[in-house]
Amino acid sequence: MNVTRRGLLIGAGGAGALLVAFSLAPRRYASALIEGKGEHVFDSFIRLAADGTVSVAVPLCEMGQGITTLLAQIVAVELGADWNRVGVEPAPLSPVYGDPVLAARWAPLWQPAWLPPLADTPGDWLARVHAEREPLMITAEGTGLAAFEGPLRAAAAGLRALLTQAAAARWGVGWETCDTAGHFVVHGKQRLGFAALIDDALRYDPPDPPALRADPAKERSGALAEGAPPRFPRLDLPAKADGSFIFAGDVRLPGMVHAAIVHGPQGDTALSSFDQKAAAGVRGVIGVVHTRRWLAAAAKTWHAAHKAVLAMEPRFRAVGRIADTTAIESRIDTALRKGKAYRVMAEGDPDALLVKPSLTSRYDIEPALHAPLETATATARLGEGKLELWIATQAPELVRRVAARAAGVPRRAVVVYPMHAGGSFDARLDARIAGEVSAIAKALGRPVQLMWSRWEESLAGYPRTPVSALLSAAIGPDKRELLGWRTRMALPATAIEAGARLLDGQSATDALAAAQGQPDALACEGAMPLYAIPERAVEHVPVALPLPTARHRGNAHGYGAFLTECFIDECAHFGGAEPLSYRIGMLTGQARLAACLVGAARLAMWGGGQDASGQGIACHRMDLAGPEGLRSGFIAVVATARQDAGAVRVDKLSAYLDIGRIINGDIARQQVEGGLIFALAQAIGGSTAYAAGLPLSGRLSQLGLPLLADCPKVDIAFADSNEQPFDPGELATTAVAPAIANALFSATGLRFRRLPLLSEGL
Numbered sequence: 001m002n003v004t005r006r007g008l009l010i011g012a013g014g015a016g017a018l019l020v021a022f023s024l025a026p027r028r029y030a031s032a033l034i035e036g037k038g039e040h041v042f043d044s045f046i047r048l049a050a051d052g053t054v055s056v057a058v059p060l061c062e063m064g065q066g067i068t069t070l071l072a073q074i075v076a077v078e079l080g081a082d083w084n085r086v087g088v089e090p091a092p093l094s095p096v097y098g099d100p101v102l103a104a105r106w107a108p109l110w111q112p113a114w115l116p117p118l119a120d121t122p123g124d125w126l127a128r129v130h131a132e133r134e135p136l137m138i139t140a141e142g143t144g145l146a147a148f149e150g151p152l153r154a155a156a157a158g159l160r161a162l163l164t165q166a167a168a169a170r171w172g173v174g175w176e177t178c179d180t181a182g183h184f185v186v187h188g189k190q191r192l193g194f195a196a197l198i199d200d201a202l203r204y205d206p207p208d209p210p211a212l213r214a215d216p217a218k219e220r221s222g223a224l225a226e227g228a229p230p231r232f233p234r235l236d237l238p239a240k241a242d243g244s245f246i247f248a249g250d251v252r253l254p255g256m257v258h259a260a261i262v263h264g265p266q267g268d269t270a271l272s273s274f275d276q277k278a279a280a281g282v283r284g285v286i287g288v289v290h291t292r293r294w295l296a297a298a299a300k301t302w303h304a305a306h307k308a309v310l311a312m313e314p315r316f317r318a319v320g321r322i323a324d325t326t327a328i329e330s331r332i333d334t335a336l337r338k339g340k341a342y343r344v345m346a347e348g349d350p351d352a353l354l355v356k357p358s359l360t361s362r363y364d365i366e367p368a369l370h371a372p373l374e375t376a377t378a379t380a381r382l383g384e385g386k387l388e389l390w391i392a393t394q395a396p397e398l399v400r401r402v403a404a405r406a407a408g409v410p411r412r413a414v415v416v417y418p419m420h421a422g423g424s425f426d427a428r429l430d431a432r433i434a435g436e437v438s439a440i441a442k443a444l445g446r447p448v449q450l451m452w453s454r455w456e457e458s459l460a461g462y463p464r465t466p467v468s469a470l471l472s473a474a475i476g477p478d479k480r481e482l483l484g485w486r487t488r489m490a491l492p493a494t495a496i497e498a499g500a501r502l503l504d505g506q507s508a509t510d511a512l513a514a515a516q517g518q519p520d521a522l523a524c525e526g527a528m529p530l531y532a533i534p535e536r537a538v539e540h541v542p543v544a545l546p547l548p549t550a551r552h553r554g555n556a557h558g559y560g561a562f563l564t565e566c567f568i569d570e571c572a573h574f575g576g577a578e579p580l581s582y583r584i585g586m587l588t589g590q591a592r593l594a595a596c597l598v599g600a601a602r603l604a605m606w607g608g609g610q611d612a613s614g615q616g617i618a619c620h621r622m623d624l625a626g627p628e629g630l631r632s633g634f635i636a637v638v639a640t641a642r643q644d645a646g647a648v649r650v651d652k653l654s655a656y657l658d659i660g661r662i663i664n665g666d667i668a669r670q671q672v673e674g675g676l677i678f679a680l681a682q683a684i685g686g687s688t689a690y691a692a693g694l695p696l697s698g699r700l701s702q703l704g705l706p707l708l709a710d711c712p713k714v715d716i717a718f719a720d721s722n723e724q725p726f727d728p729g730e731l732a733t734t735a736v737a738p739a740i741a742n743a744l745f746s747a748t749g750l751r752f753r754r755l756p757l758l759s760e761g762l
Contacts, residue, residue, distance in 0.1 A: 032094035033057055040198065043155035044096045046075060047089070052183055052195035054079065054086045059097035059148065061139040061394045061428065063421040064674075065729050066234055066667035073232045073664055074149055077217040078156035080180025081194075083232055090418040091137075093396055098131030101147040102138055104625055108522060109499030122147070122627050138502070139394040140429065140551065142727030145663070146626035149725070153216065158206035166200035167192045176211075219665040220720055230666035236420070248377040248392040248419040249451060256379065256447040257286045259440050260306035261296040263460040265693020267546045268320025268509055271295055279308040288312070289443045296440055302451055318693075320509070321546035325689035325696075332468045332543050336362075336490035341539035342519030345528045348535035353474035353484030359574050360472045361567055365559045365755045366687035367463035368552060369695070371703060374422025375457040376433045379449040380441040382407055387414045387438060392421035392428055399434040401505050406435035407442050425553040425678070427461055429502055458688065458698040462508070464552035465494040465523070466545075467559050471567040474535075480575035482586065485536040487527045487563060493542050494549040495522035495556070501548075508548040516544045526560020526734065529568065530593065530621055531586035547690065553678060554733035557622055562755060565618035565738035570751065579609045579617055579742065592658045593621055595719060596636035599656030603715045604638035609746045614642050614651075616742025620734040626724055633726030634658040634719075637676075639739035640712075642747045648684045648757050650712040650740055657716070659731070660723035668728055672716050675732025680712070681705045683737040685756050704756065 033041040038050035047055040056072045068088045076086045091097050100122035103110075107119040110130060119127035130136060160180050167185035168175035170192070177187060184191045219231065239245035264271065270292050279285050284300035285308045297308035378391040380403070387407045393399045396416045404411040421428050437450040452460065467489060474484035497515035500506040506514060519540050527538045552558065572582035580601055587594045597619050600606075607613045619636040640652040653676050662668050685704025688697035697703050741752045752758065 032092055032096045040202065042159045043151070044091075044094065045152055045155040046079075046159060048159065048194070048198065050195065050198065052085060052193060052198070054081050056086065056088050056152070057091040058088050059091035059137055060144050061392065061418060061421055061424070062236065063139070063394070063424040063428070065671060066664070067139075067144050068236060069232065069234045069667060070145065070663055071148060071152055072235060074152045074217050075156045076232070078153045078213055079160050080182070082183035085183055086235075088235060093135065093137060093400065093416060095132035095135040097137050098128075098133075098135035099137065099143055099147045100127045100131040101143040101624070101626060102141060103127040103131040103136050105141055105143065106499065106503070109496060110503050121625050134397050137395075137397055138429070140426065141624070142730055143624065145725050145727055146624055146631060149216070150627055153212055154210040157210035157212045161206045161211055162201035162204050163194055163197050165204040166197040169200070216661070217663045218661045219663070230664070232664055232666075234667065246419070247374055247422050248379070248390060249374065249449075251379045251390040251419070251449060253379065253381055253447040256449055257298045257300060257444065258302040258305050259296050259298040259437070259448050259450040260302060260309045261294050261436060261450060261452060261456060262309050262314050263294045263456060264316035265322055266459070266548070266690060266695075267322035267693045268318065269293075269316040269322065269693065270319050272315050272317040274312040274314040276312060278311040278313070282308040282311060287444050289440045291439065294436060296436065296450070298440060298444055298448060302449075306453060322693040323545075323547040323690040324692065328466060328545055328547060328690070331545060332466060332490045335541045335543040336468045336470055336488065339490060339541040339543070341488055341541045343537055344519055344521040344524050344540045346537040347533075348537075350474065350484035350486050350535035350537055353535055354472045354486050357472035358475035359571060360470065361570055361751070361753060363469045363471065363563050363566065363753045365467040365562070366689070366759065367466045367547065367549070368682055368687045369458055369463050369697075369703065370425045370427035370461055370552060371458070371686065371700060371705070372421070372423035372425055372427050375454060376427070376430070376452040377449070378433045378437040379447065380437040381447040382409075382438070382441045385409060385413055387441075388417065389414065389434060389438070390417045390419055391434060392419040392424075393431065393434070394421075394424060394426065394428045395431055395502060398431040398502060398505060402431045402435040403438040406438040426551040426555075427457075429498070429551055430462065432460075454700065455698050458695045462548045462550035463688070464555075464558070465491050465549035467491040469527070469563050471563060473567070473571050475571065475574060478575070480577055480582070482531065482533045482571060483535065485529055485533045486539065487537070488539045488541065489524055489527060489563075490541040490543050491523060492545050492549055493518040493520035493523060496520050497548065498550050512544070512548060517542050523556055524560065525555070526557035526620065527563055528560075529564050530590060531568065531583070532588035533586065553675075554730050557620065557730065557734045558679070558682070558737075559755070561618065561620040561734040562737045562741070565620070565735065566741050566751075566753065569616070569738070569742045569745070573745075580606060583617070583619065590621070592632070592719070593619055593634045593636070596634045596656045596658055599717055599719070600636035600638045600654050603656060603717055604640065604652065604654035606638055609742065612747055614640050614743055614747035616641065616739045616744070616746055618735040618738035618742060620731070622726070622731050622734070624726065628724060631660060631724040631726050633660070633728060633731040635728075635731050635735050637735040637739040639736065639743040641740050641743035643744060643758070646758070648740065648744065649710075650680060652713045652715070653680070653736065653739075654715040655717075655732070655735075656719070657728060657731070658719035658721055658723075659726040659728045660721050661725045662718060663725055665718075668718065669716055671727075671729045672732040673714055675729060676714055676736055677706070677711060679733040679736030680740070682733070683740050683755065683757055687756055687759070
């Protein structure tokens with residue numbers, strides 16, 4: 001592929017310019033970004049204004065994780081730009097931004113089973129084809145850096161080469177001897193600003209391959225002192241601090257009305273009756289819209305709409321199975337004891353060793369709610385055959401499909417304006433609200449903003465799956481050597497189910513049917529021990545539940561690490577071994593993880609986790625296939641905890657991470673701090689039971705989430721590494737719950753094998 005000025009300057013010759021991309025064969029796509037007056041677009045990622053201001057197109061949803069700042073920083077460092085003159089904009093839906101890393105990661109969810117593995121890595125042609133076809137623009141699994149750092153650096157390096165060639169021609173020097181810094185091209189004492197070079201730069205061709213800087217964006221871990229001013233402050237921070245930042249709920253359109261909605265109980269239900277006359281008695285009501293699954297009212301204010309929809313006293317009838325915790329737990333228990341198991345991961349075969357296991361324990365995990373701060377919100381305007389949507393979403397292409405179907409317009413007629421989300425934890429992978437608001441806008445013939453209440457977020461949102469697991473170990477005569485290990489997990493094929501909704505646009509009922517009885521390796525990730533145990537295996541017993549389940553921050557690793565790290569602690573105690581040295585002794589070939597364990601122990605002043613010290617330790621590893629090969633993230637956590645008046649008190653969390661090359665230390669620390677507290681919330685609360693399809697903990701105050709006074713002292717340190725960067729957002733959630741559970745065993749002598757901890761009492 002020859003990179004030319006024409007290929008790099010997307011839109012330089014007008015909106016019809018083309019970008020060359022590759023899949024099975026070279027393909028051409030229309031420019032993803034359209035130039036404004038005096039602007040030039042480079043490689044569909046960088047917009048350069050006439051005054052030299054740089055705008056970076058971000059193809060991911062900003063949910064507070066700082067991805068907009070990270071991607072802009074990658075461009076700024078490679079380009080040599082002044083950070084004060086760099087901004088961001090949401091990328092439009094385009095095959096250019098298809099994510100082959102996520103396509104490869106989720107290949108088991110979309111690749112036909114009869115095909116040989118053709119999409120295991122992002123470089124495989126089938127992964128690229130799938131990423132471009134939809135396009136696959138989904139914010140999940142922390143793939144943003146792996147997928148887009150390379151293209152962003154290439155675009156910035158190409159632009160830098162054009163600018164330096166233009167400056168070098170004026171100075172009569174070789175362009176390779178020039179550099180850029182602070183929005184200037186420099187050569188010795190000579191300096192020329194970007195703005196002065198743009199017109200001349202457009203006459204040149206960039207080198208192929210791009211002349212990347214030797215050092216990509218990086219901050220040394222030793223320079224990440226807590227409280228030190230960041231070199232690249234978050235771009236969204238000033239607006240969030242002064243309240244001017246625009247979230248989905250802040251959108252206002254001329255003639256817009258507000259809508260509130262009521263959904264049926266979880267399970268297969270249908271709207272059976274409602275009193276529409278009652279809504280007419282509420283001042284400001286505009287209209288009522290309903291379908292088989294929901295009832296909505298629109299009014300001049302959201303509070304009036306909410307009052308009206310409740311006044312109608314909607315009733316729903318069961319047309320199939322309804323979510324009920326007693327029945328759910330009975331189904332899972334029966335499956336765990338008697339169900340057919342599928343071996344989804346294995347190293348050797350431990351069955352012969354486990355005919356009479358040395359140690360067996362059962363663990364249970366309750367369904368967990370996402371509970372984002374901002375509830376689901378979307379605004380729709382339908383007119384002249386075009387549907388416009390303002391929505392915070394992690395899956396904009398799915399939103400477009402769902403909305404087009406609901407409004408009865410072609411998918412190409414739907415324009416999605418991505419909004420930043422006020423938190424998500426993967427809740428905004430759900431696109432149902434896009435269909436609901438589109439249907440309401442069509443029925444009323446005017447712009448509508450639909451906002452779910454907190455109760456509806458808890459009722460209609462799909463939780464993380466419940467899990468029950470039986471872990472067995474074969475231990476040698478010395479009571480220390482682990483010879484065999486088996487994890488038997490009973491849970492729905494939750495990854496397949498979520499994939500059917502997310503990738504295929506299936507309804508909850510159809511997705512449950514599609515996943516029924518299917519072995520699901522992605523739903524069991526994190527349960528395979530990382531330790532050098534000769535014979536080990538993970539088995540999945542699929543369970544059909546009337547409760548739709550979904551992805552959740554940390555996902556399978558969140559409960560997989562809990563199972564593994566708690567049971568490895570039980571094995572250490574069985575042999576009278578010190579938990580830290582017991583783990584390190586089995587981490588053959590896992591030097592980076594062993595270093596994290598030692599680092600966390602040093603941070604926490606580890607005392608051995610015995611003699612009622614109240615200290616517990618846990619670790620975990622996550623992997624991701626990137627364009628250059630496997631990249632990994634490692635974490636170890638030491639928790640200091642105690643049981644106090646029937647509650648869990650966590651006094652301190654010490655975490656040591658190896659996430660490879662750190663691009664922005666301030667954001668890395670924020671992600672880890674947020675992940676640790678999120679995981680603490682899941683360890684002590686965040687779950688709900690269901691009765692007749694209704695959540696018993698539907699309000700934030702009922703979820704047992706930690707208050708500010710409950711938050712522990714947090715110490716975080718990072719390894720100084722040149723390995724490929726790994727997103728810590730989900731990794732940070734994995735080792736906290738087992739560390740706390742192990743700490744409580746140290747403090748009380750009792751094993752807590754259910755999440756949330758203390759949910760069974762003492």
